[in-house]
Amino acid sequence: MFRYIVRRLLQMVLTFFGATFLVYALMFANQDDPYQALVGERPLSESQRIALNAQYHLDDPFLVQYWHYVRGLLTGDLGTSLTQRRPISEMLAEAWPITIKLALLAVLIAAVIAVSAGVLSGIRRGGVFDNVTLVITLIVLAMPVVVLAPVAQVVFGVQLGWFPVTVTRDAGLWDLLLPALVLGTLVIATELRVTRSSVAENMRADYVRTARAKGLTNKRVIGAHVLRNSLIPVITLIGVDIGALMSGAIITEGVFNIPGVGFNLFRGIRAEDGPLVVGFVSVLVIVFLVINLIVDLLYAALDPRIRYE
Structure with missing residues (x-):
């Protein structure tokens, strides 16, 4: 190791x-x-x-x-923003907390929905729920976040008034719920399909038939054997998706006026603020690399058969 x-x-x-x-x-x-x-x-x-x-x-x-x-x-010196006339490290320190809350909330929402629906679809492959789920994922995949974000803002924020239209720096989880739902749609469909395929494949594996032959209940077989092995590719995908959510946050934070990393990066690109863009992207690269390392190290915990040596 x-x-x-x-x-x-x-x-x-x-x-x-x-x-x-x-x-x-x-x-x-x-x-x-x-x-x-x-x-x-x-x-x-x-x-x-x-x-x-x-x-x-x-x-x-x-x-x-x-x-x-x-x-x-x-050495921690990211330079100074040309448009804001402020140290980029200071701007990053202010923007990170709200972006982390938004990204983690989006990951949690996407994982709960995708894993739950994917497991049910994989267990009942070919059924009504499975077919409906596949159609919904196709619709979600066909709607880019640049379209979905303003539509959700108008419908749920302006017309229905369920959520705030814009989000401030000290926003709570409820204020971030709608942007997190929009951001989570970037990865829900893919994670759901991967979970479904993995569960359906493991349901036909020899170790599942052996477990059932030993008299284990269906709940025990799925929870202790099928789900644990099926989560390995899903965990990998979630780790990669965190990077996708960081990049997708540029549009989401721009639409909802969330003063996070994506919003500042979007503003820096529009203003051609080179030091700001390079500094923020460099930090995002570091975050993406560290997250992928952590995901790889989780493999052995999920599946004892996996060894790196």
Whole structure:
């Protein structure tokens, strides 16, 4: 296990540098005028050019610029936002709590609905519930969050008044429930289908027939054997989906005006605030890598047959 963790950590380091390098290159390397790219469409004076050059080392080769950025990132210095004139680390510290609450609530809602419905569909494969569930998942997959979010806001927030239309920084779980439901639709359909397929496959496995031959009840067979083995691919998918929810939060937080990571990243992209975008995306890359490592380490706990050595 120790060697596996070390190997994965080395892979994470390579992935981190590769991802941050691509993001940094996309934001700065291909710009004809990197100074103007930093400030957007605003007029730029010579004194401002000198200040930007001193701050971002724009007269150095691109790889040297990237090294200066990584060195600051590893020491916790994410730079300063050009549009907000505030340290990016400070903005990130304010935005993370509400985004974490939104993402965890969305993951919880998606997992409960997807696993419950997926298990029932897998047990009763080919039945009415299974067919209805498959149709609903197709409808959900066909509706992108960029459409679903404003529709849910208008229907449930404006017309019915069940939920607040916008969310403040100190919002409670009820205020975040509608955005979390919208955000969770990104992954509910996929998780449900994976759970259904995994349960249906395990229901036909030899160990299930052996357990039933020993006289175990159907509830015991499903709970202790089928469900535990079926959750392995679902746990993997949930770990990957957390990254998808982080990216999907850009649209959801933008529609509901939630002052989280996605909202600030969306605002930074629109304002062409390069340091803000690169800083926020780099932190999201780190979060995604750590979550995937944790998910991989959970495999052995779910299935003792899995060994990394």
